[in-house]
Amino acid sequence: MSDAGIVRYLVGILCVIFFSIPSLPCRAQVDECNPGPGQLTGSFLIASGIGCVPLKITAISGLPEVKNVRYVYNYQGGAVQESDLSRDSVYTFTKPGLYRVLQYAEQNGKQLRACAIVQVYDTLPPELAVAGCLNRVTLTVPKAADYQYDWYTVDWGDGTKEQLDGVSPVGIHSYADNRQRLITVRGVHLYGNCGGTAQVQFRPSQKAETPxxxxxxxxxxxxxxxxxxxxxxxxxxxxxxxxxxxxxxxxxxxxxxxxxxxxxxxxxxxxxxxxxxxxxxxxxxxxxxxxxNPPKPPDPTPVPDSTVFMPDAFSPNADGINDRFLPQGLLSGKLRLTVYNRWGEVVFRAEDARDGWDGRQRDQPLPTGTYSYVLEMQKADGQRLNKHGTVVLLN
Incomplete structure (x- = not known):
């Protein structure tokens, strides 16, 4: 067997020596896996005690001529009930975690007990992130710390394979052509040589063209x-x-x-x-x-009204001359003013147009330019009139 094989074998078989108890019905200690001083010990082995879910283990007694061997495969402390015990020496863990296995046995009329630890790793597929630049791709595992893998193996999909470290895995690879590739990444736990696999598609590009x-x-x-x-x-x-x-x-x-x-x-x-x-x-x-740009509403049919007119330009520069855009003439009834920019967006609306517009939108001055407007008028006698046109804003 190679040195690496021997290491994996020794790590995969856990052997711990614990203690005996007077009799099973008298177990009243808080934790059966914490022996008191001077107590006799028992012993057993766990084959493949470290690996990935689902992990199948085999418990093997470490002492000769033991009888009435029973196990608790997920001992969490406290007293043990008869219903907790299993005589099966083979058990499969289906969830990841750190487990304690408790064994009871008899030897030459003495009651023995022993405990061992089993480590079951998860096999979560790692979440991958790829960023491409022409024929070069950069691969990372953003949540590497969550998976606790010892390393990652990467198959770049073109016959090239690479191993990345488990702490901050970053892989950079360049392709010879622009065929689509399937990149396969496997996270690996050192003990158990197992883990989870994820895949991501990547297509290299040979040229950059503006869409x-x-x-x-x-x-x-x-x-x-x-x-x-x-x-x-x-x-x-x-x-x-x-x-x-x-x-x-x-x-x-x-x-x-x-x-x-x-x-x-x-x-x-x-x-x-x-x-x-x-x-x-x-x-x-x-x-x-x-x-x-949404279609503009149809222009209202103009109705001549010589009593109201609108200026064709104004300059809101606070010089006291023509600072506001507002109707002039014989003003009566209701006056509603709406101003649009060149994209048809409403920049000003007033239900009473007598105060006029100061060239601002949401308290921000608008740039110099031509704006369109609609003045809706309702006379005291109920007659409705509209004026529309353009006004030049000068700053």
Missing amino acids: VIDQVRAVGPRSLELTFTNPGGNPVWLEQRAPSGTFERVVRFDETLKTTFQMDADTAAPVCFRLALADTCLQTPPSAEVCY
Whole structure:
């Protein structure tokens, strides 16, 4: 037998010597596996006392001519009942953990007892994380500390195998072509040479090409449909522009050449998207931004009203001259003012338009530009009139 085989054999067979008791019915100690001073000892062996679940063990008496041998295979302290005892010397542990095996036996009229420890390891498949860059892949086990494996074996799927340490496993491998690979990782416990296995798919890429958003359209009151082409087949992120102007990731697509994707969205408001390669090492810029703009409501039919007019420009610079955009003339009844930006987004609305607009949205000044407006008027006699047009905001 090789040296390694001898080590595994010695580790797999546990032998402990314990003590005898006067008689079984008188056991009243708190823990049967803690002997008192001067008590005689018993002895037994456990074959394959360390391994992975399910672990089958065999208990072997270490003393000659013993009789009435009985076992408690998961002794947790306290008094033992007859119903806890088993005469079977073979037992299978189906759950991971550290177990104490208690043995009772008789030899030459004396009652003996002994205890041994059994270590049963779990076989959890390790959670894997892979990050690719063209034909190179980096593999990690983010929760390695939870599994307590002594090492990991990696089959990269191209005939190459590698062993990673169990504390901070990191593997980096390069492929010769862009065929899809199945990477197999097995966590291994040193004692028992067993563990759990997990697999992950990876497709190397030979080139980096920028994806393109082909179309964004509404398919329901709260649903958008987005179609894009990804000629390189690389993993991509769909990103959405936030009100702050930054882009936030929405969903990732892996190994997709062309797809149509539907998502929940308020189709009454404009929204913009772009695609970015998930592998940042490819140094390829994001796709061009593509926006969805809801259709504008039909313009109200203008009704001539020479008593009210709206200025075509204003400058909210606090100089006391034309600082607010507001209706002028013979104002009566109800006046409602709504202002839109060039994307059709409402930037200002007032139920009483007499106070006008100061060129701000949510207390933030808006940039110089042309804005459209609708002034809805209801005269005292009930007549409804609308004015609409554009106004230039000058800063």
